[in-house]
Amino acid sequence: MSVIEQSPIVWSPSEGELTNTQMGRFKTWLEEQGYGPFADYHALHQWSVDDLESFWAKVWDYCGLICETPASKALGKRDMPGAEWFPGMKLNFSANLLRHAEGDHADKEAVVAYCETRPVLRRTYGELKADVGALEAFLRSKGIQKGDRVAGVVTNGYEALAGMLAATSLGAIWSSASPDFGVGAILDRFGQIEPSALIVVNGYGYGGKVLARQEEFAQLIAGLPTLKCVVSVQQLPEAAQITGELVTTWDEAIAYGAGETPSYTPVDPDHPVYILYSSGTTGKPKCIVHGTAGLLINHAKELMLHGDVGPEDRFLYFTTCGWMMWNWQASALLTGAAVITVDGSPGYPSLSFLWDTVAHERVTHFGTSARFIAGCRKAEMAPAETLDLSKLRVVFSTGSPLLPEDYDWVYSQGAPKALLGSIAGGTDICGCFVGSTPLLPVRRGEIQCRFLGVDAVAYGDDGKPVDQGRGELVCRQPMPSMPVAFWDDANGERYREAYFDTFPGVWAHGDFIEFTEHGGAIIYGRSDATLNPGGVRIGTAEIYRQVETEAAIKDSLVVGRQIDGDVEVVLFVVPAEGQELSADLLKQLKARIRTGASPRHVPKHIVQVPDIPYTRSGKKVELAVARLINGSTKADNRDALGNPEALDQIRERLAEENLLPSG
Helix, strand or coil: CCCHHHCCEEECCCHHHHHHCHHHHHHHHHHHCCCCCCCCHHHHHHHHHHCHHHHHHHHHHHCCCCCCECCCCCECCCCCCCCCECCCCEECHHHHHCCCCCHHHHHCEEEEEEECCCCCEEEEHHHHHHHHHHHHHHHHHCCCCCCCEEEEECCCCHHHHHHHHHHHHCCCEEEEECCCCCHHHHHHHHHHHCCCEEEEECEEEECCEEEECHHHHHHHHHCCCCCCEEEEECCCCCCCCCCCCCEEEHHHHHHHCCCCCCCCCCECCCCEEEEEECCCCCCCCCEEEEEHHHHHHHHHHHHHHHCCCCCCCEEEECCCCCCHHHHHHHHHHHHCCEEEEEECCCCCCCCCHHHHHHHHCCCCEEEEEHHHHHHHHHCCCCHHHHCCCCCCCEEEEECCCCCHHHHHHHHHHHCCCCEEEECEEECCCCEEEEECCCCCCEECCCECEECCCCCEEEECCCCCECCCCEEEEEECCCCCCCCCEECCCCCCHHHHHHHCCCCCCCEEEEEEEEECCCCCEEEEEEHHHCECHHHCCECHHHHHHHHCCCCCEEEEEEEEEEECCEEEEEEEEEECCCCCCCHHHHHHHHHHHHHHCCHHHCCCEEEECCCCCEECCCCECHHHHHHHHCCCCCCCCHHHECCCHHHHHHHHHHHHCCCCCCC
């Protein structure tokens, strides 16, 4: 039985959700202006891609975004790459994110910051705006100006948000990394963009451990010769401060500019606001440049319309500053919601900590990873039975495909009344292609819909849409949050190669996807990791669905091994505590994969390993393992891995099993 055939509805919108959510009101508002009528969400989506320019113009108006000079139109040139969004506009990103820092709302909470090393910090919108103005004044005093890069090695907390807002207020470009990155990995990123200012913590806490990093970050500062100033944050109150000729403490910087207000320097619509990075596991990370207007409006659409986040809401997305979900979370400020940040381990002091925080802070929107939800399921947690989650309306999940069994857990033990929004996109667009909407039911194992304004389909190898079944996820029309460029890619060659070489003029995202008869989507993993035994394409997620619901298996990773012109499926497993990969468990796994997927999915080799390698943003590193098993001579970037020792352990096990290429 296919996943689609076993997709019962597990949540349905009430009449209130259909009419009183922001998506429902947007639909009605459009109809009152003569658009539509729209029978349902799918009709609204069809209009949004048929009349792209009108749609994005109306999103700008409905979401109340602000600019100094209006655009002559929403969409000028439609080329991909090279689409021209909001030509003639002048705007400021920070001004939009702080637009609620006025009047009565100025006294409402803007940021509530939890971390393992400091007390909970609470700041209002008015206080946030004051600190942004003060920090911007300090940066200006050090010669930082429009177009300069301001980099942050920061934890997911208040200073990261205030630093980004101060930088973008003056028209500088923000780029961040998590402090658990190695110095080499940070230099691989920031060394390319040559920052003028650095905001850096003196260490961080994780899982109950305190990790001081003054010595390593002194090396980082020395390795960035373009720096004009460094602002140090005392993340570890008891540890030594970072010192040096360029260094000013956070408190000193805020005191210097006290009383100054943000300038909100106007910039062009495609002026860079963020530089994000590819994972960098197979080489130096690509520096992905996002434009101001495009990223702003896409986040407004995703958070306000699809997410239904508003001024009275409380938004918590567990992330780090090295992942695009931090940038997505930061944009929740434009809705007027309180942003609850959490830095540290999601499992410390216990796996219930995040759920406890959701209950205590009366969170309305909780975002996490599919991996965390699977961990809660395997631990047989039941937060819905022990905590008051009555305010929780939406649970977002991303990072990897969400298993059907994880839908079951959320709707039985996790958050039975919430909309479970599985969302999928990437760093490349700093947003989503597919995800959730309050206007449609949630079906077990399915992402609900294509996002508005996103002309996403599945392509076959012939470059034509697939009527049924799976294919490459592509986007046939421009989206405003597609990157404006890669850094230091003057002729755009690397940018075109990354997204437009596979199907000229069409964005190929690199995911293996199926669009269902309900208008939903199922992602089968990265297409560059797709397996091809006997010439049949198999998504890695299809095997994970079977293996990772076995109680005896803690984690797994699957790759293809090329041999004699064919491909063998190789599965690595980490048994649960107290378990071993016995002959009985081997037989059980193969039987489950054969029955739940197909005989072609059954691995040729199943290998027990101590750990699975992950990127620092929590994604399985399939490609690096595939290159290892197939004898690639390309060097992997170990600094990009959260646990590089796992790759060494896999290499050792492959050697023991005689699965490494000879020579």
